[in-house]
Amino acid sequence: MDTPSPIGIFDSGYGGLTVMREIVLALPQYxxxxxxxxxxTPYGTRSFETVYxxxxxxxxxxxxxxxELVVLACNTASAKALRNIQQLDLPRLYPGPTPDSGPTRRVLGVIRPTAEVIGQYSxxxxxxxxxxxxxxxxxxxLVEIGNFFPELTVTQEACPMWVPLIENGEHRFAGAxxxxxxxxxxxxxxDPLIDTLLLACTHYPLLTNKIRAVLPTGITLLSQGPIVAASLVQYLARHPEFALSPAPMPINTQGHRRFLTTDSAHDFSRQASLFWGEAVEAQKVEL
Structure with a gap:
């Protein structure tokens, strides 16, 4: 396939742009x-049924x-909706030509790719x-990491103030x-024995410098973007039906990017630059 469909990236708000940025760096031609x-938004406080x-x-x-391929660049959506979408909706709504071929549409998340490798860092x-x-x-x-690394001790910490701080621009100041x-x-x-710390929210990379400033020496800090990007590269290699032709691409080939929001396009464009790293021009859509 020389011109595959665009890759969809979904998030409840802005944070998924930190994941998309890493994916685009790894696969700029798409x-x-x-x-x-x-x-x-926010999805984090909503029920499983609503998030789904x-x-x-x-x-x-x-x-x-x-x-034809969508990445849920949102931990809450990956946690509360991905399994049902993969197991129930895609086979029913987008069945493949044979039972073994799988559905013709695919949805991936951010939790499993991280769980598959986190034990390698500790x-x-x-x-x-x-x-x-x-x-x-x-x-x-806890479930996903336990599936791949049952010997690991995993301790979670909810940080309810971090996303509002970031989205209101307060993460840049001393108050944060x-x-x-x-x-x-x-x-x-x-757990004083922790030596690997995962930022399991796509907003949190914007707090990296502040987190590193209070982390003891020797603790590895992981962001999901590079891990998810590497996992997607591997996925496309295993599923060429969703990938570009393996023929060599011209140097500096760059695909087209569209940014859509269900709310104000002006507000999204203004806020998105914090996460994307450069100016964004968004379009409002009605679902």
Missing amino acids: DYIYLGDNAR DYTLECVQYLFSQGC ASGHVGVLATKGTVTSESY DYFVKQHIDRLLSR
């Missing part, structure tokens, strides 16, 4: 459509825009997970230091 459901309904609606919108066998309340409550990381240190200290007091 076209991308980003959809932020800003009109209904919202996520499925947004995934189907991306399918309607020509995407020497002590103790890892910490910083996440939203919704992700922590779902226990998805208190909330960062509070949660890091609380997590490490519960």
Whole structure:
């Protein structure tokens, strides 16, 4: 396939742009459509049923825009909706030509790729997970990491103030230091042997410098973006039906990127630059 469909990237708001940025760096030749459901964010405090309904609606919108492969660049959506979408909805709504071929549309998340590799970073066998309340409550990381590294001790810490601080631009100021240190200290007091710390929310990379400033020496800090990007590269190699032709691409080939939001396009464009790293021009859509 020389011109595959665009890759869809979904998040409840802006945070997924930190994942998309890493995916684009790894696979710049692809076209991308980003959809932020800003009109209904945050997802972290909503029920499993509501998150599932919202996520499925947004995934189907991306399918309607020509995407055949969608990445849920949102930990809450990955925790609360991905399994049902993969196991129940895709086989029913988009069946393949044969039972063994799988559905003709695919949806991937951010939790499993991280769980598959996190044990490789820890020497002590103790890892910490910083996440939203919704992700922590779902226990998805405990389950997924346990599937791949049952010997690991995993300690979670919900950080409910971090996303509002970031989205209101307060993460750049000294006032955010208190909330960062509070949660890091609380997590490490519960397990002082932690040597690997995962930022299990796509907003949290914007706090990297403040987190590193209070982390003891020797603790590895992991962001999901590079891990998810590497996993997607491997997935496309295993599933060439969703990939570009393996023929050599011209140097500096770059695909087209569209940025969509369910809320104000002006507000999204203004805020998105914090996460994307450069100016963004978004379009408002009705689901």
